Every structure is written in C-alpha cells, then in structure tokens.
Amino acid sequence: MCGIVGLFIKNPEMEKDLGKHLSGMLIEMSERGPDSAGVAIYHDPVPAGSAKLTVLAPDEDYSWHELHDGLKHVFGDDAEVIHHRDQAVIKVAASPALAQNWIQESHPELRVNGAGEVIEIFKDKGSPADFIDNFGLEDYSGTHALGHTRMATESAITTEHSHPFSTGLDLCLVHNGSLSNHNRLRQELRKKGISFETDNDSEVAAGYLAWRMQEGDSLDEALQNGLKDLDGFYTFAVGTDDGFAVVVDPIGCKPAVMAETDDWAAMASEFRAIATLPGVENARIWEPVPTRIYSWHRG
Amino acid sequence: MTNFDLKDNTVRDLNQALHQDSADKAEFVVSNSNGKHSIAVGAMYDSTVTVDGHAGYYCGGMNQNANITINGNAGSGCAENIMSGTVRVKGNASQYCAATGQGGLVIVEGDTSSRCGISMKGVDIVVGGSIGNLSAFMAQSGCLVVCGDAGEALGDSAYEARFYVGGKVASLGADCIEKPMEDEHRAQLKELLEAAGMGDVDTSGFKRYGSARRLYNFNIDNAGEY
Known part of the structure; x- marks a missing residue:
C-alpha cells in the first residue's frame, strides 16, 4: 500500500497555496504510507x-x-x-x-x-506530518505537484528508496503498487546504460520511462509501452514541466480517484485526500479507466 | 433523528450507536463524511442511515437489516459482505462493490468500477450505470442487474448467480454464457428494478448471462479451461 497525490493548479491565484493544499492531501494519505514521504514541486523556473x-x-x-x-x-x-x-x-x-x-x-x-x-524533489523517511514540517512544505507556491506516502513492501525504508523518482529532465514518477518483473527489467535497462541506485521496483519503472523517452517516445508513448513491458499492479503518476499524467494497469486493482474544477485538477489514491481541496463539493469526480492515460498540461 | 457530524464524532461513535438496540427504527444522518472509511459498518438493526456526502472504503459493510443511503460516491468495498437490508449509492461506487454479499439489496445509481459483485453469495445488485472489468467473478448466487454496459470478463468462473445486462458486454469471462430470457427472468428483472426504484427502465433490450456449469462440475474434458 502507498498513497499518491497530484495537484494541478488552473487558477493562477491558487498557485501561492500549492504547498498548503499538497500538504493537506499528503496528511490524508498518512495511513496509506507512514514510512516515508516525498514530493515533486514545479515552481519558480530558472x-x-x-x-x-x-x-x-x-x-x-x-x-x-x-x-x-x-x-x-x-x-x-x-x-x-x-x-x-x-x-x-x-x-x-x-x-x-x-x-x-x-x-x-x-x-x-x-x-x-x-x-x-522547474522541478524540485524532496523526500525523507518518517511520517508525512514530520516531512511537511521539516521541509516547510506548506509555504511552497507553484503550478503543480506530485506527492507520495510510502508503506514499504518490497525494499528498505530509506530516503533513497522514497518517491518521487526522477525519470529525466523535469520528469518524475510516483507509484502505488508492485512490479513483479523489476529484477529482470533492471538488468536489461542497465545494459542500455540506465543506472539504478537501489533495489526498489518503482525506480525500475522510472528508469524504464526514462529509457523509452531517450529512445524518442513521447510521455504517452512511453506509458503505452510500459503497459506491455511492466508486469504488476500499479497506479503511476508522472510529473512533467507543464503538468502530469496518470495511468492504471490493465487489471486496475490499485486505487485512484480524479477530480476537476475550474480552479484545479487533482488525483489521489483515495477521495479523502481530494476532500481537503477548496470547491470540492462542485468538482467532477471519477475513477480512471484501466490503461487509459489521463493528462493535464498548461495550455 | 440522530446527527453524526464526523468533524466532531468518530466513525466508531457512529458504528457503535448502530450496534445498540436503540438503533432499531431509528434514523441517523451522517455529515462531513469526506471519504472516511468504514462508515456505517456492521449495522444490525432496522435503522435508516443517510450519509450526506462521499464515503470511503467499506461503507455499509456487513450490513444487517439497516437501510443505508449514500448521497455521493462510495469508495472500495461498499456493502462488502452485506447480509440483509439495503445500501443505496446515489453516485458511483468504486471497486468490489457488494463483494461476497450474502443477502439484501445494493443499488448503485451511477457506475461501479472493477469487480462489482465478486464472489456474491445471494445479494441482489442493481446498477443504474455501467460496471467495470472482472465483475461477478466466482459469483455464487443472487442477481446482478446492470442498466448500462459491463466491462471485460463478466461472470468469470461463476456458479449459480444471474446477470441481467441492458447495454453491451465487453467480454464474458471463462464459462459465462448468454442464456435465454424466459418469462420468469423478465418478471425477476422487473421486480428487482422496481425494488431499486428504477421501475421505469425499459427492459426490452436486456440480456441474461450466467454459468455454463462446465467448470465447477470438474469435467475432465474442461481441464484446459482451468
């Protein structure tokens, strides 16, 4: 089990409160991931x-x-x-x-x-609440962000094993699920020049997407190819310089809920994370259909 | 009428109230549900429970006798293992809605995602919209009515449950087949829709599906299907 959240701000007036809203969402996902927490925040481009x-x-x-x-x-x-x-x-x-x-x-x-x-990635062992305090997360402004709360199931609890994982310039991945073919895939990707620092399965998914995009795939194409090559159960959220994308594996047993208003678009493992957002009572709310790629981009 | 505002009360407070004799014939309204888990689980008496918002996992699970309405969406495992009474979801329900349900009636006015009615054992389920993949996997008894479409692998490895689908079926699971609609089935479908408050749904296009009974009789000729 893990919790993932994503928030994409559509109304520029809300950008100053990105960190505050992201923190509220992460806190709601604490029970799904008490071991470590991490965020990718897109703000203040150089x-x-x-x-x-x-x-x-x-x-x-x-x-x-x-x-x-x-x-x-x-x-x-x-x-x-x-x-x-x-x-x-x-x-x-x-x-x-x-x-x-x-x-x-x-x-x-x-x-x-x-x-x-644009991207800034912070992650740490420990509870999401401590993470939010230690990194002053509530004070961040920005256009969009992804977050992860981890309950480790297949590899150690360290900062290095925590999400999000970088998948290229201004790209990152957060993952809820488990991959069953990550050892073999890691070996194959190493031969193609992708380096890995941990034995974590999600890092392999990140490496896979990075490799596909180096080979010329668009993000959507890389995710489509991932549906063929990554064996396991997963909800992925991938951050890009101007938005993020969400995809659920073909069986679709890992949870994900999405919601959108005129002011924001959000995804989370559970609705209760989205319930913290302003104007949620008027949001359009739905679950992603397995294998369909959902993405938001700045226009 | 008793109000439980989940801003000020815990879900446990609510559920314990539903487990007391005093819950019989009583009305409960739950506000600020905000996707919290295990709302109105294990209700045992003929109570009326209205959840005024979206519910999280397992809402109405193990229900006996109570009539529970969710004025919003329900998370995974809504009405899981329901024994009797009704659970009505005004919005959509997430994965494995009414899983392993033994009796009672579960109504979803919107859609459900995957594995609706998985291993159902006597519950009746009426869905106003569509259902996701692997629904009614290993369903044993009871009826699943779907006014919209069904996802991939409907009724895989089912036993004696009946499935009525008004829309398209993406694919049937192993050993699930279309069966003729006799008068008995039309009457049953009509009765279930009326019980769900959907009596005005046009039933002329509904088809019936169920087990071909080739898997659970362990015919050696079917070994390849396992």
Missing part, C-alpha cells in the same frame, strides 16, 4: 539555459557552504544553494546535463534526485 538540481547529501551536517563555493567558482557568482536538512536545491547558469555531470564528478557523495529547470 531562466532558459540555466539548471535547477535537487541533491541529497549523506547527512544533515553536510558542508553546503563548500559546495556553494565550488559552484560559484565553476559556474559563476550567481550560483545558488538553498538547503533543507540533508537536501538542497542548486541553481546554476549552465545546462542541467553540465551541472549534473559536475556534481557527479566533483561531489560523488551527493545524489541528484531531480534535474531540470
């Missing part, structure tokens, strides 16, 4: 040609100052490091690929959890 990375350090005492000095030296004085506990958002005037390569080579102790121009 200028074109710049990069925004979210990195995870080995511990909270990490020397962020040293990293900041290194970044300024290599990428210029306007490099930024904004840290929360053992995680930080880095902004530099360089392409995401260049920035990511530099981090991996100069600071191999850091794990890059997210990369692009």
Whole structure:
C-alpha cells in the first residue's frame, strides 16, 4: 500500500497555496504510507539555459557552504544553494546535463534526485506530518505537484528508496503498487546504460520511462509501452514541466480517484485526500479507466 | 433523528450507536463524511442511515437489516459482505462493490468500477450505470442487474448467480454464457428494478448471462479451461 497525490493548479491565484493544499492531501494519505514521504514541486523556473538540481547529501551536517563555493567558482557568482536538512536545491547558469555531470564528478557523495529547470524533489523517511514540517512544505507556491506516502513492501525504508523518482529532465514518477518483473527489467535497462541506485521496483519503472523517452517516445508513448513491458499492479503518476499524467494497469486493482474544477485538477489514491481541496463539493469526480492515460498540461 | 457530524464524532461513535438496540427504527444522518472509511459498518438493526456526502472504503459493510443511503460516491468495498437490508449509492461506487454479499439489496445509481459483485453469495445488485472489468467473478448466487454496459470478463468462473445486462458486454469471462430470457427472468428483472426504484427502465433490450456449469462440475474434458 502507498498513497499518491497530484495537484494541478488552473487558477493562477491558487498557485501561492500549492504547498498548503499538497500538504493537506499528503496528511490524508498518512495511513496509506507512514514510512516515508516525498514530493515533486514545479515552481519558480530558472531562466532558459540555466539548471535547477535537487541533491541529497549523506547527512544533515553536510558542508553546503563548500559546495556553494565550488559552484560559484565553476559556474559563476550567481550560483545558488538553498538547503533543507540533508537536501538542497542548486541553481546554476549552465545546462542541467553540465551541472549534473559536475556534481557527479566533483561531489560523488551527493545524489541528484531531480534535474531540470522547474522541478524540485524532496523526500525523507518518517511520517508525512514530520516531512511537511521539516521541509516547510506548506509555504511552497507553484503550478503543480506530485506527492507520495510510502508503506514499504518490497525494499528498505530509506530516503533513497522514497518517491518521487526522477525519470529525466523535469520528469518524475510516483507509484502505488508492485512490479513483479523489476529484477529482470533492471538488468536489461542497465545494459542500455540506465543506472539504478537501489533495489526498489518503482525506480525500475522510472528508469524504464526514462529509457523509452531517450529512445524518442513521447510521455504517452512511453506509458503505452510500459503497459506491455511492466508486469504488476500499479497506479503511476508522472510529473512533467507543464503538468502530469496518470495511468492504471490493465487489471486496475490499485486505487485512484480524479477530480476537476475550474480552479484545479487533482488525483489521489483515495477521495479523502481530494476532500481537503477548496470547491470540492462542485468538482467532477471519477475513477480512471484501466490503461487509459489521463493528462493535464498548461495550455 | 440522530446527527453524526464526523468533524466532531468518530466513525466508531457512529458504528457503535448502530450496534445498540436503540438503533432499531431509528434514523441517523451522517455529515462531513469526506471519504472516511468504514462508515456505517456492521449495522444490525432496522435503522435508516443517510450519509450526506462521499464515503470511503467499506461503507455499509456487513450490513444487517439497516437501510443505508449514500448521497455521493462510495469508495472500495461498499456493502462488502452485506447480509440483509439495503445500501443505496446515489453516485458511483468504486471497486468490489457488494463483494461476497450474502443477502439484501445494493443499488448503485451511477457506475461501479472493477469487480462489482465478486464472489456474491445471494445479494441482489442493481446498477443504474455501467460496471467495470472482472465483475461477478466466482459469483455464487443472487442477481446482478446492470442498466448500462459491463466491462471485460463478466461472470468469470461463476456458479449459480444471474446477470441481467441492458447495454453491451465487453467480454464474458471463462464459462459465462448468454442464456435465454424466459418469462420468469423478465418478471425477476422487473421486480428487482422496481425494488431499486428504477421501475421505469425499459427492459426490452436486456440480456441474461450466467454459468455454463462446465467448470465447477470438474469435467475432465474442461481441464484446459482451468
């Protein structure tokens, strides 16, 4: 069991409250996932040609100052490091690929959890309520976000095993379910050059989608191919720079509810997460049909 | 009439009230349900319960005697293992609605998702809209009436339950076949729709489905079907 939530703001006036609404949704999904929590928030894009990375350090005492000095030296004085506990958002005037390569080579102790121009990914062990407090989640503004509360069933409870998983620039995946062919698929994807840091099945799904999109698939095509190649039960929500997509496996036994008003569109494992949103009493509410891909994009 | 506002009361408070003698012939209204789980589970007396909003998992589960109405959608496992009485969902019901139900009547005015009536054992289910895949899997007895369409694999491995479908069936499950509509069946369908308050539904296009009885008799010639 796990809980997943997604919120896409349509009314710009609500963007300032994205974090508050996302937090309310995550709290409702605490019972589905008390082990760890994570979010991908899309907000405050860096200028074109710049990069925004979210990195995870080995511990909270990490020397962020040293990293900041290194970044300024290599990428210029306007490099930024904004840290929360053992995680930080880095902004530099360089392409995401260049920035990511530099981090991996100069600071191999850091794990890059997210990369692009908009996305910020935070995740941690522990209850969703603690996570919300520790990362000041309620104060975030933004256009859309995904969240996950994890009840671990097939691999360890660590920050690295927590969702969301990055699947490419400004892309991420949250997953409720379990995959049965992830070991074989992980081996095959490694041969194709996709790297994995954990034995988590959801990371394999993320790696699979990343590989398909590297091969030229659109997000919808990658998800369509996933329906053939990923064996198991799942509800996936995939965040993109301008929206998110939801798909449920052909058997469709993992839950998902969607709702939409003029102000927002939302998905969650259960309605009670959506019940926290303003104007929900007038929302159109439905369950996704298995294998059909639902997506919202900024116009 | 007793009001249970789930902002101020717990679901357990409500359910315990439904388990007391004093619930007999009493009326309960539940507000601020907001998708909470296990609302009005295990009701034992002839009570009237109105849930004024959307319910979460297992609403009306194990119901005996009570008449429960949900003025909204119901989450997974609505009326699971119902014994008697009625559960009416004004909106849509999620997965495995009325699963393993042994008696009583479950009415869904909207649609249900997958596995509606899975392993039903005597409950009658009337759905005003459509139902999802794998519905009535291993259904044993009782009737499932669907005014709209049925998803893939209707009635897979069913025993003696009857399925009446007004719309299209995406596919029939293993050993499920279409059967002739005799007068007896037309009368039963009419009676069930009337009991559900849907007596004005045109029944002329309904078809009946059920078990071909080739699987559960363990005929060795059918070994390939298992």
